[in-house]
Amino acid sequence: MPAVSRSSAQTASNPVRRIRIPQKFRNLELLLLIAACAINAIAIVLVQLGALGHIDTTLIVLGAGLSLLVFGMHVAMRFVARDADPFILPIATVLNGIGIAMIYRIDLAYGDVGWASAAVRQIVWSAMAIIAAIVVIIVIRNHRVLFRYTYVAGFIALALLLLPLVPGLGREVNGARVWIGIGEFATFQPGEIAKIALAVFFAGYLVRNRDSLSMVGTKFLGMRMPRMRDLGPLLVVWAFSMAVIVFQRDLGTALLYFGLFMVMLYVATGRLSWVLLGFSLFLGGALVASQTLDYVNGRFTNWLDAFNPAIYDAPGGSYQLVQGIFGLANGGLLGTGLGQGRPDLTPVPQSDYIIASLGEELGLAGLFAIFALYLLFIARGFRIGFAGQDDFGKLLGVGLAFVVALQCFIVIGGVTRVIPLTGLTTPFLAAGGSSLVANWIVAALLLRLSDTVRNQPRLVVNE
């Protein structure tokens, strides 16, 4: 097992360091975690004071349980990932907590309690997600294990993506067929987990085939164009994304996967021609889709002419988009205060539109803080790419961080009318179990990678 050999190597090469130097990163993390949990608790209390006018301890107790789990992860890392990045866990915690507070706030507006309460379900999902993250960080002691399973990861990603198309298992929500479910319960978006498997697959594949992809090819228009036979993977991923658009009716996910592939391809090969080629392909496909597929066309119309009364009133029109913008405008600079706005006027204010809900109650100031947290989270991921020594780890770190960045941009850009609105979840914030589990696993993998970066500066994947 590589995990065993690695830890024994550590103890052998550096036995004294462990004893003398206190775990600086972990202590900083603990401090930040305490602050994060305090912010989350205050957010829930403010929601209760704003919307209920009194304090109700049930949810605070549940939230405290979550905090314990997070501290459990922190303790686990003191043993298995001592030098991991100290910012990732607190950021994930505070985003997750603010999300729960806002979902809870919407519950109060809707009058949902018990299992009908999305906040209670979100807390349960968060617990599972954090446990999944703990398991990942304990089981995967060395990320290079994942390199071995490059093609397995690719297969898993494909399988996960195809699952919603299986009759009897797939569920269609708001027109998009990206869910699976058994009975009425436990609906899950396998595509969220698939993005991790895809990142692993892309990283492994690109590291293996980097040379042929980057070196050969004829020069054209000042750029070295790829050979036809090397175009294969790009075309496959492109076709795959287009299939998602057509069969699963999910523009956002397709853009996410394709964007992820393009960026990883560019970082791995350093060839801009790949990116330009890829984006022309995707734009061309999206353009054709917008002309031929009604739902894509509708998304574009809603985006371009949102305030047109005819489009606003049309079924599936821009009502939601405009309501979300009204909510944001209502928040203004400082927001209405938690529990004191009317985010419940916007459809699905706790999932796709949680950013609009947060913008309404926390204001522009609150959104800036949230954006800054995302940027920091992503920057910590990119840091692995900059500092890492093995190419697979570098690529994986960049890929995972970028997938979070792109997802944020697609969904928040959709809500704020920068790009057409597509259904994706806001990482860590939005209600939805699959998204939470996936993003917590992303966090765990980034933590693992960052630990390796600091521990084994000279480790290089044998190429």
Added chain:
Amino acid sequence: MNRELKRVSIVVFLMFLTLFSSATVIQVLQSDNLRNDARNQRTLYDSYKVERGPILVGGSPVAESVPSDDNYMFQRLYSNGTLYAPITGFFPVNGEPTGLEGALNSYLSGTANSQFLDSLERLFTGQERKGAAVSTTIDPVAQQAAWDALGDYTGAVVVTQPKTGRVLAMVSKPDFDPNALAVHDGAIVDETYAALLADPGDPLINRAIGGDMNPPGSVFKLVVVAAALESGKYTPDSEFPNPLTFQLPGTDTVIRNSGGDDCGGGETVTIATALRLSCNVPMAELGIALGDTAIREQAERFGFNTEFDIPLAVEASTYPRGLDDAQTAMSAYGQFDVRATPIQMAMVSAAIANGGMVMNPNLVELITAPNLSPLQTFEASEFQRAISPETAATMTEMMVNGVENGAASNARIDGVSVAGKTGTAENGGDLPYTLWFTGFAPANDPEFAITVLIEDGGGLGQTGYGNLLAAPVAQQVLEAVLNK
């Protein structure tokens, strides 16, 4: 690899910069525009968050905001809604408020400029914003009496105080319940509103101050006689030829007195008798003799061709310009294109009662801030002098005569001298008549001026007339307010 990574980092940074910018544009730069969008329910709900001020009649609220459990925080409640609907109007969750709810919206919602200091103070004291209270001049007894007396007729009753112009009663029928339009479900409001709009009785129109105005008919003879007396060329005893029929100059049209009456039967008839018996032929002759300019100027001194804010918007009653002799003759008995609101006719009676001085009509007495300090008081104000005190006295005498011995006999009240004039206006073809009464009481010390309007012939088509239907309504109201 790191060079590429740097570039990707820049791209990610730019992506987030875009998000920062788009959020700033929406939440700060465009937020006022977005808040003012008519579709923004949040703004609407916020306007309900304010406890809207009440509208008071005799010290008790006829419109007030009571706490509600829904998004709107407050429910507008109209106690005795149908009775006061022409005054309060309604405040819908979608669409424009009407009546005083609309005319004084900024005060009621607490956003008027005069309330600015108040709201600044609240910003520091942390109190909830509250709207101002509007006290009306309406007398609940007069309003109820007018409502009861008008019964099921389509029409309006206006009672004013001649010396001040205060409106004591304002009834318009058919009625509607403003509570039905104040429900918090926009779809139901739309449905109710559409049904009221489609109602052939046009219940949403306040007939006392506007709508499709009616020809005043014979009540306009008061204006013509006033013009005659004011001209100095005529006295009540000035005589005019008294034929049974009269051919309008330059036309084939032949006019008669109402019901083919002979107007006393003499060769000639005095202005006093013509007014008392309400004869058309001598009035047409007088009108032609005066000319349309003199009549119009007199009408305008009474308030015709002027819009009033009471602060409900009162539509201008009209006396047109540039009439030929035939048209002038018809206008002299309130036909052709002459149109009047009941409140305008009440102003004519009130001016005669008030020694010739027209007072500006007024429906609101006082607006008070939530801390009870007065924001605006409404003093009685003069519009202008319409006729001299002497003319006024002469006309009062003639109007009293009209009730006691003339065409307005059904307005008589035992022990009180009532001055009055009836009207029966034609609407062309076989359309039902419009019936009028205007007058005041007691004639020696006028306290109340009243005008009754009954549309659609009071259900009697072309067989009803002012004295038959409108005068008893006025009599009933005057009795009620005089016995108070």
